[in-house]
Amino acid sequence: MSRSFLPFTGNPLDRASEWRGNSAWLAEQRARSDARVLPFLDLQPLLIGPESGEQTRLGFLTGAQAARFGAPDAQEVFLGLEDGIAHFACDISGFAAARAALDDIGHFREARGASARIPFGEIAILGQAKALLDWHARHGFCARCGVATHSQDGGYRRHCGSCGSDHFPRTDPAVIMLVTDGDRCLLARNRRFATGNVHSTLAGFVEPGESIEEAVRREVMEEVGIRTGAVRYFASQPWPFPSSLMIGCYAEAESRDIRIDGIEIVAARWMGRALVRRMIAGEDSADIALPRREAIAFHLIRNWAEE
Numbered sequence: 001m002s003r004s005f006l007p008f009t010g011n012p013l014d015r016a017s018e019w020r021g022n023s024a025w026l027a028e029q030r031a032r033s034d035a036r037v038l039p040f041l042d043l044q045p046l047l048i049g050p051e052s053g054e055q056t057r058l059g060f061l062t063g064a065q066a067a068r069f070g071a072p073d074a075q076e077v078f079l080g081l082e083d084g085i086a087h088f089a090c091d092i093s094g095f096a097a098a099r100a101a102l103d104d105i106g107h108f109r110e111a112r113g114a115s116a117r118i119p120f121g122e123i124a125i126l127g128q129a130k131a132l133l134d135w136h137a138r139h140g141f142c143a144r145c146g147v148a149t150h151s152q153d154g155g156y157r158r159h160c161g162s163c164g165s166d167h168f169p170r171t172d173p174a175v176i177m178l179v180t181d182g183d184r185c186l187l188a189r190n191r192r193f194a195t196g197n198v199h200s201t202l203a204g205f206v207e208p209g210e211s212i213e214e215a216v217r218r219e220v221m222e223e224v225g226i227r228t229g230a231v232r233y234f235a236s237q238p239w240p241f242p243s244s245l246m247i248g249c250y251a252e253a254e255s256r257d258i259r260i261d262g263i264e265i266v267a268a269r270w271m272g273r274a275l276v277r278r279m280i281a282g283e284d285s286a287d288i289a290l291p292r293r294e295a296i297a298f299h300l301i302r303n304w305a306e307e
């Protein structure tokens with residue numbers, strides 16, 4: 001089964017990682033008039049098209065356009081190649097002239113909202129660019145000696161000239177799991193879901209020294225007090241808020257009594273497969289809402305309901 005239905009997957013760019021270390025090649029690609037450069041302002045991508053409606057695209061400028069508003073010290077990252085054309089993202093936060101020059105071209109929108117309005121392949125490009133620029137914005141200094149570091153390898157490494165350390169963009173693995181018990185699954189309401197009585201899967205970060213399976217079992221026990229056994233992998237989804245990789249799993253229940261932690265989880269219940277199927281079809285609500293379709297949680301639930 002193809003997993004490329006998950007938003008933030010299916011990036012059409014060839015990351016061309018073998019070229020990243022070649023700074024002369026990168027400079028040559030960036031100098032081409034047909035290079036593509038996507039500006040970000042405070043981690044919000046430039047969009048081109050109407051501010052409402054669905055004809056919106058990522059606001060990639062040509063190299064020639066981007067050269068005109070010049071922000072030479074802005075952090076740039078190399079995203080990859082498409083049809084031989086190099087794509088970059090550029091953080092223009094703090095460059096007022098660059099921002100002003102873009103007013104007539106498009107508008108900036110926060111990444112989560114933007115991802116709901118652009119073509120599927122562009123969502124993955126947005127995720128890649130946003131996660132990288134976010135990392136640069138927060139990791140300007142060496143974690144070892146405190147001195148300012150410099151971007152290398154097209155933005156995939158920061159080097160400390162003082163102590164020689166290299167620092168790499170981080171990705172934080174998180175498990176997200178649907179607990180099942182035969183024809184029932186467990187849906188829970190997280191305190192962070194402010195409105196709509198959304199019930200979803202459980203989730204949590206993988207800790208150092210922990211396997212995916214161990215993280216799944218620990219989080220389920222912590223949040224709802226249920227012991228789980230077999231863990232089965234489903235699919236994964238990059239989630240650039242700010243830098244997670246959501247690892248979707250199914251976990252088989254070995255105990256049934258729910259004991260919510262009351263801290264992260266404020267409600268949880270077992271739901272029958274037939275009911276969940278009707279909820280997905282919009283025929284029944286059971287007084288709760290399912291997670292949004294852009295999230296892997298929804299796909300975990302739907303895939304199980306249709307098994």
Ligand SMILES: [Zn+2]
Nearest residue numbers: 142145160163
């Ligand atoms: Zn250092």
